[in-house]
Amino acid sequence: MTKDPYEDLKISTGAVTDPKTTLVNKTGSWRSERPVIDHEKCVMCGKCETFCPDMAVKETDEGKVEVDLEYCKGCAICAEECPVNAIVMEKEEK
């Protein structure tokens, strides 16, 4: 009798991963320019936080807006959208 080719086949039930695990991937290394916030000019409107596609700009408990440079990819949307031009992009240096 020939062997059933499907005898040893295991059917996978698919893969399950833990939530929020991309946090291990520090996308800050992608950046060529970093946003620098002038806290004197900042009016705390929150637009940078709203428009950041990488959740990298946030208001911290100290009541200041700060950039999480571990994840910021340097897209500069925050600098573009800031109504008081409090964010400038500065070249990253090696």
Next chain:
Amino acid sequence: MTEDKFKRDEDLFCPGHRACPGCGAALASKLVTEATGPQTILSMPTGCMEVTTTPYPESAWGVSWIHNIFENAASVAGGVETAYRAFDKRDKKGYMDHDDVNFVVMAGDGATFDIGIRSLSGMMERGHDVLYICYDNEAYMNTGIQRSSSTPIGAATTTSPAGEESLGEDIHKKDMPSIAAAHGLEYVATASVAYPEDFKNKVEKALEIEGPKYIQVFAPCPRGWRHDSRNSVEIARLAVQTGMYPIYEMEDGEITNVKEVKDRKPVEDYLKAQGRFKHLFEKDEGEEVIKDLQKIADVNAEELGIDK
């Protein structure tokens, strides 16, 4: 992680995802999770957001998230919704009540306009309590910028390239919201990432309605549209301000709410900001296409009453 200075506990869509800098779809995903809250089951087909947010064994999502193949996101969401209804009936322990869970699909324009339209149509016809959100970046960006039926005329993609004999895409964009409304949907809306509060309100409003709902959100793609990543939100805003991408709500097939625009801008402002329309300004024949696009914007403005 030593400290949670940036309150990552609160994020339902986490950084570390591989979307390009300035991605409009990633921004849309964040806004969706902010509006739906944690009690959500999100079904997502193949597309940019699936590939960039869930490279095995990682996931950027803080909500329950289920992946399925390109064409059946709506079917899977419909199945999950039906399962919860059955659990309710049988009083099954260990599961939340059907009414406490939001069933959401988030799919790209390729998976909505082309490949997934069959399952979407079926889901809408059967009347599942599912919110379908399409992030519209007007081409298949994930596989390398191929045209989809959402691509507007004049746009250059790798399968509708601009060249000596071609002025880019030559077929008009499919009017998907109207197709959804024709299924008798109670709520259909378009939105834009440039107006985040408006978009979030629409998602919240849709989730309160029982039955199928459709929202289409405009999400610029810096890589595919050939613009600087810093201009993503600005371009989404220009699309609304020129009338190229009107944002409105449709309830029971009737337009009920339109974002009005003061001093509507010429479409050139929108087109010039993107490299995918560059050829229209370099060739004489391009003028005709620009006129066509202006006409689309004018018709939108007239039919919807955009001009303030």
